[in-house]
Amino acid sequence: MDNLLSSYSPDFPVASDGTQTFDRDALQERIARVRTALTTRRNPHGAVAILADNSPDWLAVDLATAQLGLTLVPLPLFFTPAQWVHVLAQSGATALFCAQPQQGAALGFSAMTDYGGGLLLCEAPARGGPLPLPGARKITFTSGTTSVPKGVCLTSEQQWEVAHALHRGVSGLGIKRHLCLLPFAVLLENIAGAYTALLSGATMICPPLAETGLQGASGFDPQVCLAAIERYQAQSIILLPQMLQALVAATKPGDARLACLRFVAVGGARTPPRLIELARMHGLPVFEGYGLSECSSVVALNLPGAERIGSVGRVLPHRSVRIAGDGEIEVRGNLGHYLGEAPAPDAWLATGDLGHIDADGFLYIEGRKKDILITGFGRNVSPEWPETALLGTGAVAQAVVVGDGMPFLSALIVPATAAIDAAQIAAAVGLANRDLPDYAQIRRWILVAPFTPANGHATANGRPRRQLIQQHYAQQIASLYDTTEHIA
Incomplete structure (x- = not known):
C-alpha cells in the first residue's frame, strides 16, 4: 500500500478534479496530512466515515485510512439523512470527513479540524455502538431493495x-x-x-x-x-x-x-x-x-x-x-x-x-x-427477460413487468425521452414482443414516472424496487387486468 504510487514518475498527474492536479508527491503529501489528523484525534483507532463528492481528497482519505489500518465507511450522497444516521450507528464511526461543517453538525459530529485538505475532519462526542470486526478496512453499505442499508465488511x-x-x-x-x-x-x-x-x-x-x-x-x-x-x-x-x-x-x-x-x-x-x-x-x-x-x-x-x-x-x-x-x-x-x-x-x-x-x-x-413471475397458465417468467427486450428497443428508459398469477404480462414503462409518444411506445412493445414467446410477451402497458432513488422506486445502481413500485401503482396495475380495453 505504501508503495502504491511508486510506479508514477514525479511529474505525472495521479489525480485531478479538473482544476487542481496532484502528482505523486502532492498526493502523498495530502495523504500524510490526513494520517496526521487521524492519529491526533480523540479516538485514533475508531472507524472513519466520509460524506463527500468525488475529488482527489476523497481518494487521499481512502488511502490514508487503509495505511493506518482503520475502517472507512463511505456515505453515499444519494442516501437520505435517516440512512446516514443508520449507517453511522451501525458502523460505530467516531469521525466524519465532509465538505460542509453543517453536514457534520447535523449528524452529531461537531468538533471540526481543518487539516489543510479539501475536506473537514469532524468528530463526535463519546460514541457507543457496535464496532467493526478486526480486519475490516471498508464497510460498504447498499440500500439494495429495502430502505435500510446493509453493511458489507471488506479487507x-x-x-x-x-x-x-x-x-x-x-x-x-x-x-x-x-x-x-x-x-x-x-x-x-x-x-x-x-x-x-x-x-x-x-x-x-x-x-x-x-x-x-x-x-x-x-x-x-x-x-x-x-x-x-x-x-x-x-x-x-x-x-x-x-x-x-x-x-x-x-x-x-x-x-x-x-x-x-x-x-x-x-x-x-x-x-x-x-x-x-x-x-x-x-x-x-x-x-x-x-x-x-x-x-x-x-x-x-x-x-x-x-x-x-x-x-x-x-x-x-x-x-x-x-x-x-x-x-x-x-x-x-x-x-x-x-x-x-x-x-x-x-x-x-x-x-x-x-x-x-x-x-x-x-x-x-x-x-x-425472488422476482420470478408465474403466470395464470403456470409458466415461469423472469421479468428481466421481457424488460431487457423493451430496453433494447431504444424507446424505453425503464420498465417493470408485472403479471404474477395473471393470464398475461403487462408493463409499467418510462419512455427514453419526453418526446417519445404513446404510438412509439406501442411500436417498441411490438418490436420487443417479436423476440419473446407468447407467454412472455407484453399485452398491456401504462406510462409512469421514472423510477429513481429519490422517489424510492430504484436502488442506487438503477435496479427497480419492484414491491414498492407495485404498491404505488396498484390501482393502475389492477386496471390493466380489470378492463377488456386493449391498451397495447
Whole structure:
C-alpha cells in the first residue's frame, strides 16, 4: 500500500478534479496530512466515515485510512439523512470527513479540524455502538431493495485482489486517463475505477459529479457527460445501463467526442445486448460485467479478446461460480461478510441471481430468483427477460413487468425521452414482443414516472424496487387486468 504510487514518475498527474492536479508527491503529501489528523484525534483507532463528492481528497482519505489500518465507511450522497444516521450507528464511526461543517453538525459530529485538505475532519462526542470486526478496512453499505442499508465488511486484500485482476485484464489497452463518472462511495467506481487506475499508472480524473453529468440522486445529462469525456480525453469510464442508454440516444455513429475511449465497463444491472451492439456502432467500446458488494464489486467481466455479448463475461480468476439446481448463481472465493456476522471467506454465497454458464465459461444473468413471475397458465417468467427486450428497443428508459398469477404480462414503462409518444411506445412493445414467446410477451402497458432513488422506486445502481413500485401503482396495475380495453 505504501508503495502504491511508486510506479508514477514525479511529474505525472495521479489525480485531478479538473482544476487542481496532484502528482505523486502532492498526493502523498495530502495523504500524510490526513494520517496526521487521524492519529491526533480523540479516538485514533475508531472507524472513519466520509460524506463527500468525488475529488482527489476523497481518494487521499481512502488511502490514508487503509495505511493506518482503520475502517472507512463511505456515505453515499444519494442516501437520505435517516440512512446516514443508520449507517453511522451501525458502523460505530467516531469521525466524519465532509465538505460542509453543517453536514457534520447535523449528524452529531461537531468538533471540526481543518487539516489543510479539501475536506473537514469532524468528530463526535463519546460514541457507543457496535464496532467493526478486526480486519475490516471498508464497510460498504447498499440500500439494495429495502430502505435500510446493509453493511458489507471488506479487507484490503479482498478489495485489491479485484483491482489486480481487473488491471491484468485491461493492461493491454494502455489506459492512462480514467474519468470517474460514478460516486467513489459506490464500490464499483472505488475499486474498478480508482484502484484499478492506480495499478495501471493512470490519471484518475475525478471532478464533482455534476460536472460529468450526474445530477442529484438519479438525474443524468448525457451532453454534459459527453463534453467531459471529450474535454478530459478519457480513455476509460464505468457506466450504469441507464447512463449508457442515454449516451447512445445522444450520439450518432462516428461521434468524435467518443474517439478517445478505449474501454467502457457497464454494470449494476442487466444490459440489453441490442444496446451494447448499438453503443459500439456509435463508438462506445462497451464491455458488460457483473458484481456484488460481498465480492468487492466485480465478479465477472467481458474483456477485449474474451467477450460474448449477452453474457457478463468470464469469472475473475480468483473466484469460483457454480449454478445451483434451481438455477441460482453461487459464488465462492475470499468473500466479504455482513456487519455483525462472522467472516466465512470460503463459503458459497447464494447471490439471488439466476443464470447459466456456457461451454466456454461465459456467465449469463437471467434475472432475480425472488422476482420470478408465474403466470395464470403456470409458466415461469423472469421479468428481466421481457424488460431487457423493451430496453433494447431504444424507446424505453425503464420498465417493470408485472403479471404474477395473471393470464398475461403487462408493463409499467418510462419512455427514453419526453418526446417519445404513446404510438412509439406501442411500436417498441411490438418490436420487443417479436423476440419473446407468447407467454412472455407484453399485452398491456401504462406510462409512469421514472423510477429513481429519490422517489424510492430504484436502488442506487438503477435496479427497480419492484414491491414498492407495485404498491404505488396498484390501482393502475389492477386496471390493466380489470378492463377488456386493449391498451397495447
